[in-house]
Amino acid sequence: MTHHPLNRRHFFAGAAASALAATSVSRVALAAIPEAVQQASADTAAPWTPPGVTGAGRPYNPVVTLNGWTLPWRMKDGVKEFHLVAEPVVREMAPGFLVNMWGYNGQSPGPTIEVVEGDRVRLYVSNRLPEHTTVHWHGQRLPNGMDGVAGLNQPAIPPGKTCVYEFTARRPGTFMYHPHADEMVQMAMGMMGFWVTHPKQKHPLIHEVQRDYCFLLNAFDVEPGSMTPQVNTMLEQNIWAWNSRVFPGITPLVARQGERVRVRVGNLTMTNHPVHIHGIEFEVTGTDGGPTPTGARWPEVTADIAVGQMRQLEFIADEPGDWAMHCHKSHHTMGPMGHAVPTLIGADHRGLVAPLQRANPDYMVMGERGMGDMGQMPMELPANTLPMMTGTGPYGPIEMGGMFTTLKVRADQKPGDYSDPGDYAMPAGTQARLIDSDSTEAPAAERSATPVAPQPGSASARKPAASGGHRH
Numbered sequence: 237m238t239h240h241p242l243n244r245r246h247f248f249a250g251a252a253a254s255a256l257a258a259t260s261v262s263r264v265a266l267a268a269i270p271e272a273v274q275q276a277s278a279d280t281a282a283p284w285t286p287p288g289v290t291g292a293g294r295p296y297n298p299v300v301t302l303n304g305w306t307l308p309w310r311m312k313d314g315v316k317e318f319h320l321v322a323e324p325v326v327r328e329m330a331p332g333f334l335v336n337m338w339g340y341n342g343q344s345p346g347p348t349i350e351v352v353e354g355d356r357v358r359l360y361v362s363n364r365l366p367e368h369t370t371v372h373w374h375g376q377r378l379p380n381g382m383d384g385v386a387g388l389n390q391p392a393i394p395p396g397k398t399c400v401y402e403f404t405a406r407r408p409g410t411f412m413y414h415p416h417a418d419e420m421v422q423m424a425m426g427m428m429g430f431w432v433t434h435p436k437q438k439h440p441l442i443h444e445v446q447r448d449y450c451f452l453l454n455a456f457d458v459e460p461g462s463m464t465p466q467v468n469t470m471l472e473q474n475i476w477a478w479n480s481r482v483f484p485g486i487t488p489l490v491a492r493q494g495e496r497v498r499v500r501v502g503n504l505t506m507t508n509h510p511v512h513i514h515g516i517e518f519e520v521t522g523t524d525g526g527p528t529p530t531g532a533r534w535p536e537v538t539a540d541i542a543v544g545q546m547r548q549l550e551f552i553a554d555e556p557g558d559w560a561m562h563c564h565k566s567h568h569t570m571g572p573m574g575h576a577v578p579t580l581i582g583a584d585h586r587g588l589v590a591p592l593q594r595a596n597p598d599y600m601v602m603g604e605r606g607m608g609d610m611g612q613m614p615m616e617l618p619a620n621t622l623p624m625m626t627g628t629g630p631y632g633p634i635e636m637g638g639m640f641t642t643l644k645v646r647a648d649q650k651p652g653d654y655s656d657p658g659d660y661a662m663p664a665g666t667q668a669r670l671i672d673s674d675s676t677e678a679p680a681a682e683r684s685a686t687p688v689a690p691q692p693g694s695a696s697a698r699k700p701a702a703s704g705g706h707r708h
């Protein structure tokens with residue numbers, strides 16, 4: 237992970253020089269509100285250190301937002317003041333793949349808001365979008381008038397205006413924020429952010445952890461070759477992302493062997509995502525409703541995260557290696573692809589290729605033996621998109637995309653060091669290997685050794701009553 241400094245030009249620029257000058261916020265009002273810090277990079281930022289805090293003096297272990305950052309605040313009369321700017325942004329979803337989104341303070345998702353239980357918070361929201369918006373603080377206990385539902389709790393914030401929200405962060409936990417005005421469009425464009433409230437003292441149901449990661453699940457429909465998401469798509473999005481990033485653009489999660497790790501995940505897509513982590517077992521220790529009682533926790537390797545839900549996954553990183561971590565819906569670990577392609581497995585159409593290519597010079601054979609070759613196929617893509625499967629590991633193509641990254645556990649990773657340790661060096665004799673055998677013989681021998689006859693009523697003899705539609 238590279239540590240890009242925040243773009244602090246707004247801290248030093250005079251009010252008149254600020255980019256906010258384009259809005260109708262007056263210079264006097266601007267001086268009275270905190271600077272709107274901008275982030276230009278999609279890299280994972282180092283944890284933010286509040287002003288006046290040095291060394292280990294931070295009263296909490298900070299979260300690390302995957303491919304995101306924490307919004308600096310200023311203290312004014314005992315209140316933590318933040319300034320969010322809702323605005324059009326260009327997000328780099330993976331190296332070389334740029335998408336026009338709407339977000340906050342230069343990025344989608346917006347910056348993570350990180351506070352401590354009991355904090356009084358004041359959040360200025362400036363609207364630089366072409367339409368009105370609001371911010372809903374998902375999961376928070378707050379006065380009804382601060383809940384951010386346009387029309388119900390407040391008038392929407394018109395373009396060019398700034399609105400202020402103020403409340404006390406009453407309960408510790410994992411929250412998010414998103415617009416509650418033209419919601420479908422604004423979330424399809426990437427407007428959302430994370431919120432973490434740390435407990436103010438030791439809490440019986442909240443462990444101290446050495447690593448605390450957070451990210452949001454989001455999805456986009458970006459036609460290959462274009463740059464702007466189609467906002468009316470309900471389920472057939474083609475970009476499945478974590479914090480508006482896709483593999484191989486998602487930062488790996490790193491841990492020192494033996495550390496306790498928390499991963500906070502929120503889902504603002506239109507479908508559920510079974511998040512699966514290899515190599516360890518985790519417990520769901522909390523939801524957006526609060527810490528999970530100890531007796532209601534059990535070990536899992538996959539947690540389904542429904543739409544609008546948040547989950548805290550916690551584990552001891554005791555098994556060294558480079559472990560896959562991904563959504564278990566296999567279409568969500570793919571890059572942009574068409575779903576209307578016929579399945580050709582088992583169809584030998586070699587004799588047809590030449591005549592077909594005479595009619596259509598671009599015709600190519602695809603999928604006769606599965607689609608694994610797609611990971612290496614030199615296929616011409618439109619500008620500004622990604623291959624369907626991509627990413628290369630030390631042993632070849634990974635054949636993944638979308639909601640995929642790795643959990644890297646190392647014995648020698650320094651505490652607090654989030655940098656990528658590189659590929660895992662496997663101890664000799666601990667890796668699966670090919671054996672010296674004719675591959676066409678082994679399965680046949682196996683078949684004859686263990687004949688499988690369908691039994692009446694057995695699963696293999698039954699046909700599904702109805703084959704469901706292709707939905708994911």
Ligand SMILES: [Cu+2]
Nearest residue numbers: 509563565568
């Ligand atoms: Cu998924």
